[in-house]
Amino acid sequence: MKTLNNYKTLFAVALLFIISSCTNFDELASDPNKATSVPPSMLLSEVLRVMNNLDEGPWSAAQRDNQFWAISFDYYGSQDYNWGSAAFRYTTMSNVVAMEKEASKLGTKNKYGALSKFFKAYFLDYMTKRVGDIPMTEALQATSDVAITEPKYDSQKEVYISILSLLDAANDQIIIAKGEVGTGNISGDFLYGGDLNKWQKLINSFRVRVLISLSKKESEINIKSQFSQIISNPEKYPLMTGIADNLARHFADENGNQYALNPSNFGFNRNRNIMAGTYLDILKQNNDPRIYKVVDAATFYYNPNDPLSLNAYVPAYTGDDQGAMQVASDKGKLSYPNQKRYYSTFSGEDYILIGFAEQEFGIAEAINRGWIAGDAASHYNQGIKASMNFYSISTSDINNFLANSNIVYKGNTADGLTQILSQKYVAFFQNSERESYFNYRRTGIPVFNVGPANKNGSRIPNRWKYPQSEFETNSINIKAALSTQYGGSDDINAKMWLLK
Template identity: 45%
Template sequence: MKLHKHILLSVLALGLMLTSCEKPFDQLEQDPNRPTSAPASLVFNGVLNDMYSIAGGGAWNDSQRYNQFYASNYNYYATNEYSWTSTGLYYTTLKNVVKMEQEAKKAGLPDVNAYSALGKFFRAYFFEQMTKRLGDIPMTQALQGLDNQTPKYDSQKDVYVQILKWLDDANSDLTSLIAKNDNNLSGDIYLNNSLAKWQKVVNSYKLRVLVSLSKKESDTDLNVKARFADVVNNPTKYPLMASMDDNLQYIYNNQYNKYNRNPDNFGQNATRENMAATYLGTLTSLKDPRTFVVAEPATAKIAAGLKPTDFAAFVGASSGEDLAIMSSNANQGLYSFQNRKHYYSTYTAEPYILVGYPELQFSLAEGINRGWAAGNAEDYYKNGILASWGFYGLKDGANTVYFSADGGYKVFNTYTVSVSFADYYAQSAVKYAGNSADGLKQILTQKYLAFAQQSGLEAFYNQRRTGVPTFLVGPGTGNSQRIPLRWQYPATERSYNAANNTSAVQSQYGGNDDINAAMWSLK
């Protein structure tokens, strides 16, 4: 018995020793090499980078082919087909937005702070990116983690109602913070932590959303016309971008942060991509000097006797052309390629605009043309064209342009072209035709030209909504020579949220998750 007693006491003592020096089980489960929190500024920076990626991730990619700004003539890398399937969702980024707000609060910031205000804008931005690709999406019950792994779908109308509310709330919060000079923002790769500039972005983006809902202008819940007029009539309450300096844009600054076309990939794609006729043909038909900055003259046209500065020397390929024919024609010098000086001679080329001043000007012109607000649509229309010209360095008077001298990107011939905005604007195809259907078509055409290699799929979304410009189709575009209207829901939704997904597809598209079906906002 004594022996047993001594053993028991020894075991108890050992247990007490172990208990006193060991950490609780939940602490042992934590990996010291994996952080459980991060500064709000760091999460914010990640969300900003996601904005860039989701907005196309730069120029000369799939989005810009679907916008018919350029075309692939080499099917090893890409085709020009619109045979879309599913799209990705952005809930992971939205979870990071929630995390950013939480970390700001943990750091002691008040309920309304710079991160929470921009968090509302980010919600509007990423949910809008999803709904205009798909239609109905989970929103109200989304972002609840394990508490709800099968969120119901909200109607596209309800999503847009909430988007507009988030944008209004973000504007109100930013107004309050700016008035109090209360700004804890850091990590901003776009606007140098300026809340005043972010507020301009929020309101300019709101006009993008409102214009995108033009087919629903009579819906009383959305109240598109009154909301648009409210922004136009109250510039103090709703400050807007005032110049190109206010653009939300991604800057390329060195060979480690490269523009999508640069000296390193010249051999890979310079001759395997040519300009698309929808874009380049529109420029040349208007005798637009942007032609000389964005494209090279077709070598076959020069060999036939045209001058490099003749608009007829610039030829784009129809995106609908059979790929084998396009490839053959491109190899024969029948088509224009990207301007080597502008796009390939450096690593920085031009900024990539996510939300920009030219778009804003055309949105204002469109809304006024439609009768949503009072104002001079022609002034905004002119401002948009001039801003886009300025982006390419074009000005009235003599302008120097460069074309490849040897088919490469290092030796260039220089030419002088005389530019006159007055002469350009005097053309009947350009001079604003007034607040009419013809005037609206002019606004939309110039908006399309200003979107070139910018803003992800915005050119496509505008064309989908308005039919301007006419997108070219044929065997090369696939999809039975149709331009699709949407993407399919991702397989994860069909697998893990099947009942809600099936219900959403049934209520919107008659049970067929069809890329050619029109969503609510397009009806």
């Protein structure tokens, strides 16, 4: 991942807005061309652009790390897990702070303020789950007379307590905003079209994601009561009710907004994008109808007299040697992404960042773990249906799949939990950044493949390194954070608080 952290930029930008807002009339009169503010709508659009991070989007290296696909040509990329540094998002968070400030001057404090709290929670979560402890309290305290260029690190536990508090406050504030402006009227929102109802559902659905990610910390952070708070009061904490509520990016045939696989690059990458075994094997084991939507049969094994034979759907494995993989690919012995679905248009399919299926699997897991009362099977089935509806699977095929003995929920047991997590992984295919990896890291389900291509001692890493810029501009605090967490080593295989 590219290192994008620059605290000085954060504070410079924050100060720019604060200083600009204090410009007096004489200065304005002497320089009428000088911009003194940026509309919150413009700042919101920029924040959403960063949130739609296609470095972790469909068919990206992140989706290879999720073991959804493998790459057969080492010239274009590797299969290894010898990870470098993560990206920080403090520059974007400065825009969030500025958006909140500018909105308050225009009398639109609550609608943009609620989104601001959500974005702070989202980007704090984005960063901390990749590296561990991060700067938080001091990193967001730049003022006109105080600029902390070397912020201290907050513990990951403190960060998650703050994230959950922000999300609760965001829900409260969006209720106030809806009373002021109705359900819409947020300019700059190209994802939900300014629909505050959908934003409120998203905020609470994301809170479900965060609470599930803390499954190992139930005794330290009262996860049960917070989950119960949401599920027991749907009027105050509405959740997504279908895939129409998904937070998703829509692609089109326009510059900078084309789906990753499309007609113009068919000849460029068709024979190096190979379906990976961690994903494809789950589909095959369950005779999953989604396989025919997303995968093409390997031409070497395809039998026109038996076009649905699963024997013709052959994956590569993430740990495989790329040389052997390339030979097999050249002979037509491996399966590629479905040509009709992914190479017929420039719009491809929506890229889901946070979706209804994930929410339903999260609730099912919470019930399975005994955190809340409820019918885990119902939410588990809803998650499967939501994913199948995304691929336009017929109702009869969905019902047949749900009746499969491998799929029928095995109760609130370890086997039931494995079913939930496996189907959640399938639903994450080419979506939701690295959430499938984070769920694997937390639970070990599904088992990720390792092999000669791994280059990390046959291990899947637990984290990324801190950005190099931290060692250059915030060395005292980064060294203290490493000492506290990982014995002083920026080790990608070390366990952060979240995983202990």
